[in-house]
Amino acid sequence: MSTLCEALAAIVGPEYVSDRPEELYIYSMDPGTMPACLPDAVVLPDTTEQVCRIMELANQRKVPVVPLGAGLVLSGLSRPLRGGIVVDMKRMNRVIEVNPMSRYALVEAGTSQGMLQAYLKKHHPQLKHSCPDAPPAATVAGNVSIHGSGHLSLVGGFHSDMLNGLEVVLPTGKLVRIGSCSASPYWFARAPLPDLAGLFLGWAGTTGIITRLAIKLYPNHRFNDVDIFVCEDPELMPDVMYRLSGTQIGEDMTAWMSPKPDWARGFLHCNISYGAGSKEELIWKRNLIRASVRPIIDRKTGGFMPLPKAMKHPFLEVPGRTLSRFADVRKGGGFEYVGAIMPVDLFADAYRIGLEIAADLRVSYSLGARVIGANHCMMFFFAYAFNRADPQDVKQAQNALARTNQRVIAIGAIPWKAEAPAQKEIIGRMDPGAFDLIQAIRKVLDPQGIMNPGNWEIN
Amino acid sequence: MRHADILHRCFRCGYCKLPGNYADFNCPAYLERRFETYSPGGRMWLIRAWLEGRIKTSPRLQDILFSCTACGNCVEQCTLANIKDQLLMAFTAGKEQLLAGGAVPPAVRDCLERLQKYGNPYGVARRKRADWAVSTAVAAFAGQDHLFWVGDEGAYDPRGQQIARSVAGLMARLGVSFGILGADEVSDGNEAKAMGEYDLFEELAATNTAAFAAAGAGSIIALSPHGFNALKNDYPKSGGALAVQHYTQVVAARMAKARFRDDGPAQTVTYHDSCYLGRHNKEYWSARKVLAAVPGLKLVEMERNLQNALCCGGGGGNLVTGILGSGADAAARVRVREAVATGAQVLAVACPTCAIMFEEAVKQEKLEGCLQVREISEIVAERMA
Numbered sequence: 138m139s140t141l142c143e144a145l146a147a148i149v150g151p152e153y154v155s156d157r158p159e160e161l162y163i164y165s166m167d168p169g170t171m172p173a174c175l176p177d178a179v180v181l182p183d184t185t186e187q188v189c190r191i192m193e194l195a196n197q198r199k200v201p202v203v204p205l206g207a208g209l210v211l212s213g214l215s216r217p218l219r220g221g222i223v224v225d226m227k228r229m230n231r232v233i234e235v236n237p238m239s240r241y242a243l244v245e246a247g248t249s250q251g252m253l254q255a256y257l258k259k260h261h262p263q264l265k266h267s268c269p270d271a272p273p274a275a276t277v278a279g280n281v282s283i284h285g286s287g288h289l290s291l292v293g294g295f296h297s298d299m300l301n302g303l304e305v306v307l308p309t310g311k312l313v314r315i316g317s318c319s320a321s322p323y324w325f326a327r328a329p330l331p332d333l334a335g336l337f338l339g340w341a342g343t344t345g346i347i348t349r350l351a352i353k354l355y356p357n358h359r360f361n362d363v364d365i366f367v368c369e370d371p372e373l374m375p376d377v378m379y380r381l382s383g384t385q386i387g388e389d390m391t392a393w394m395s396p397k398p399d400w401a402r403g404f405l406h407c408n409i410s411y412g413a414g415s416k417e418e419l420i421w422k423r424n425l426i427r428a429s430v431r432p433i434i435d436r437k438t439g440g441f442m443p444l445p446k447a448m449k450h451p452f453l454e455v456p457g458r459t460l461s462r463f464a465d466v467r468k469g470g471g472f473e474y475v476g477a478i479m480p481v482d483l484f485a486d487a488y489r490i491g492l493e494i495a496a497d498l499r500v501s502y503s504l505g506a507r508v509i510g511a512n513h514c515m516m517f518f519f520a521y522a523f524n525r526a527d528p529q530d531v532k533q534a535q536n537a538l539a540r541t542n543q544r545v546i547a548i549g550a551i552p553w554k555a556e557a558p559a560q561k562e563i564i565g566r567m568d569p570g571a572f573d574l575i576q577a578i579r580k581v582l583d584p585q586g587i588m589n590p591g592n593w594e595i596n
Numbered sequence: 597m598r599h600a601d602i603l604h605r606c607f608r609c610g611y612c613k614l615p616g617n618y619a620d621f622n623c624p625a626y627l628e629r630r631f632e633t634y635s636p637g638g639r640m641w642l643i644r645a646w647l648e649g650r651i652k653t654s655p656r657l658q659d660i661l662f663s664c665t666a667c668g669n670c671v672e673q674c675t676l677a678n679i680k681d682q683l684l685m686a687f688t689a690g691k692e693q694l695l696a697g698g699a700v701p702p703a704v705r706d707c708l709e710r711l712q713k714y715g716n717p718y719g720v721a722r723r724k725r726a727d728w729a730v731s732t733a734v735a736a737f738a739g740q741d742h743l744f745w746v747g748d749e750g751a752y753d754p755r756g757q758q759i760a761r762s763v764a765g766l767m768a769r770l771g772v773s774f775g776i777l778g779a780d781e782v783s784d785g786n787e788a789k790a791m792g793e794y795d796l797f798e799e800l801a802a803t804n805t806a807a808f809a810a811a812g813a814g815s816i817i818a819l820s821p822h823g824f825n826a827l828k829n830d831y832p833k834s835g836g837a838l839a840v841q842h843y844t845q846v847v848a849a850r851m852a853k854a855r856f857r858d859d860g861p862a863q864t865v866t867y868h869d870s871c872y873l874g875r876h877n878k879e880y881w882s883a884r885k886v887l888a889a890v891p892g893l894k895l896v897e898m899e900r901n902l903q904n905a906l907c908c909g910g911g912g913g914n915l916v917t918g919i920l921g922s923g924a925d926a927a928a929r930v931r932v933r934e935a936v937a938t939g940a941q942v943l944a945v946a947c948p949t950c951a952i953m954f955e956e957a958v959k960q961e962k963l964e965g966c967l968q969v970r971e972i973s974e975i976v977a978e979r980m981a
Binding site: 152153155157158159160162163164168179181207208209225227228249250251252254255256258259272273274275458459461462464465468469470471472524525526 | 604605606607608609610611613614617618619620629630631632633638641642645650651652654656657660675676677678679899923
């Protein structure tokens, strides 16, 4: 029998397979705090057919497989916890089709947010997709598969809600199409068929490898603006968000609370961005947004921050380049966050948890929340910066993250893209029937247990 | 190692791999190899792991470090203002560290040995350095206004020699007073430095600086952007402060004197920004001004232009070492496809390295029938009256 690398090289070509120490090292970790786990090999497929053959090989040899996009999840989901093959999908980065009238794009799984954004700007400037607050190298498929959110989530919900269909290679190597594309040449929706997409969303790559996906696109307005509502009382924020989102005008709404810059310390900010086809429409929308929180403004408990036009650019830039700079707060290139999905009602509790943990552990922090849908829930993030050259500092950030996971689960939130240890905490609270069903489904889809093992497991 | 203090500050966010509009990969090494190890962020983390003993010296590590073309895209795109200017220096310091341990790819070793022994990376005798000018009217430097710095490619590579003759001819027609040092010059050392051989660079710079002084040269016109970069930015630190211009700057300033035929065919031209003119020295417009002044030319831009231009893949010694440059994702092949996509019939360059890389790529892509690679002076001269 050939070695694993020889067999993989026969599929993708020798130049796109490696078991050299350099690749094994780099692919053993992500930029977050989770410890490294060495793979046995790294492979870079270029086609769906190659992915099928890789999966068949892995299934035959019972070798673990870990799919990888840009590796920017930060919580270590793409670390090969039990070794095996890391399948780096970024060579498969073609934009296959855009249907402008039905407003969807079909892309390969390695397509980055930036590439799709640039493609739309060039070929379909009237359209845009929802970008997460991640660097542009992050992949569309990776973010959809973890239930990400982004700058159109006030309109469209989670990025997984914006999914129209999937092409997936199952752990056995079998190829399946899900959604309208399973019965039609078009990728317009998941309805009205039995919705199988859920088998691959939120599973941390334990059920298959996405090779293609179609996502919803939205109007790219010519005129855009952002307003920032400011107050000092965290108890007030759910009502602010409720009122602002109730206008159904905003595209994105994010709260942010940070000790830096100095002028922001102690204040709670809520950005609402919106677009329009004309200046008149933009003014009309602005007036409606402002009217929605008029009672709060009249009570003098909050108001809109005066913001010169020039200062609005960083708040309207998608993706925001300034976000990556948080990694250098401690001059150490690191940050990780707990993104806890929770009802908006829990805002004040979450805020206090963040402040308490940051003060107690003396970690550099940034807190915030993105509203999903019409205030249906929010992703509250607790970001902690660390210096990766200082093991103690890394440990302290790990402690802060672990403690945050425990505290938010205790108040009824669920950590998003949870680290393997946090997954176990969630499982501990999960309805046993639901967990049993998860395991039963995995066993059917992945009889050899090769897909990203170590995730969504008790042991 | 120099700049080791910034290695851990890279988050590996990946901006460094992309152009400003994020449309495609813009790091030549990553574009071709596609392993994260070949990205600038991957290099940062690998060098750190290597210095801390978690990765051993290996041919793969050497390949990863020496595949960097020093194009500067990572510096341009990095979001961390406090470290971005040191990225390339850190990669070069990594190469220097490998060199100190005698662990470099054979092609790099051979290239550096030839530079040491012959004063050029081609291993040709120094006395032949002015052969390109035989049968031309180009004179030895003897107090003319400018010294024409031809560089290694212009002196020894057959295509580079054509370009040197063309540029010299155009400058003469535009009334520029210049002469050459010929056998008195050695490599400017730009690539030696980019490969981490600082000592050799200093040696070469000292030899040339002494030759400039002996000849009484005060102003230099460089043919290659690589030489332009070294002479303008690095030689002053080595005691060789002279006024340095790239030839496109000199030509652009004299275009008003140029007289053109009115029967030149209409052509669509796209211009490729050389990394050492553009990103390294922020000189984006002289070549464009020259082309815009030529009747009958329509100048169109590639999607990646100015500070977002995709490198030809020849920098950092790669023109000679050939560490990069294979396969359909080789930067030069991607770039000529991008040029064709503009509808241009001519890919204009202002750098002999770029010309050599792209002409080979045009052959590999079988685009000879639809795209010509022309150096700026060639385009101008053939249309002059």
